[in-house]
Amino acid sequence: MLNDSGPESVGLGAPNRNNFILAPGAPGIYSLRTARMFDFEVEPTVSTKVVCHDFGRPQQLTSARVIVVRVLDVNEFQPEFSRRVYIGRVPENAPAGIEVLTTTATDRDRGAALHYFFAPPPPQQQQQQMGSGTSGSSSSGWSRSNSGAGDEPGGADKIGVNKYFVMEPETGIIRTSQVSTTGGT
Numbered sequence: 001m002l003n004d005s006g007p008e009s010v011g012l013g014a015p016n017r018n019n020f021i022l023a024p025g026a027p028g029i030y031s032l033r034t035a036r037m038f039d040f041e042v043e044p045t046v047s048t049k050v051v052c053h054d055f056g057r058p059q060q061l062t063s064a065r066v067i068v069v070r071v072l073d074v075n076e077f078q079p080e081f082s083r084r085v086y087i088g089r090v091p092e093n094a095p096a097g098i099e100v101l102t103t104t105a106t107d108r109d110r111g112a113a114l115h116y117f118f119a120p121p122p123p124q125q126q127q128q129q130m131g132s133g134t135s136g137s138s139s140s141g142w143s144r145s146n147s148g149a150g151d152e153p154g155g156a157d158k159i160g161v162n163k164y165f166v167m168e169p170e171t172g173i174i175r176t177s178q179v180s181t182t183g184g185t
Helices: 123-131
Strands: 008-013 020-024 030-034 045-054 062-070 099-102 165-167 173-176
Touching (some): 030 045
Antiparallel strands (some): 008 045
16 A cells, blocks of 8 residues: 555566456555466466556655565366276286286376376176176175275275276386185175
8 A cells, every 4th residue: 555645656576467467456555466367387486577666756756565475276178098098917827916907197286286186987897887786896806895985086996897807006016916706795
């Protein structure tokens, strides 16, 4: 707020004069508004200078302040896998826990932390399995649980969606599971 007895001039100085608009409000009060959209990945901070002059006599006085605006990051991009299809192989009679393959994905959002997990089978596959009298499991390796944990991210892993494989959430490495293939799940 300006409270000088004389008239004043307020404006934006360099740098980045075109990024913001200084809009007058009530007498002596100004609002700094954005003049364009900002992208966190390109410029996480943007600055401008606000300059104020009075027209006093015998001497004009000037004051300036640099305003730094932090651009907030929003999740704009979905993760993208490095391959469209992953194919893994497991040797016959291999011990449990052997690495089958590694899935890799990237996220164009700066600093995004990725978490890998198995997704449940499509609903039509679940219904086919349920209707076939197999109690939700089949030779495909998918199993179903009524725990309700599948609604959370990573919940599919927790309920044993795929009983023959496990996935490391931080790395995307898929390994054979420690489950016995004889007598139960």
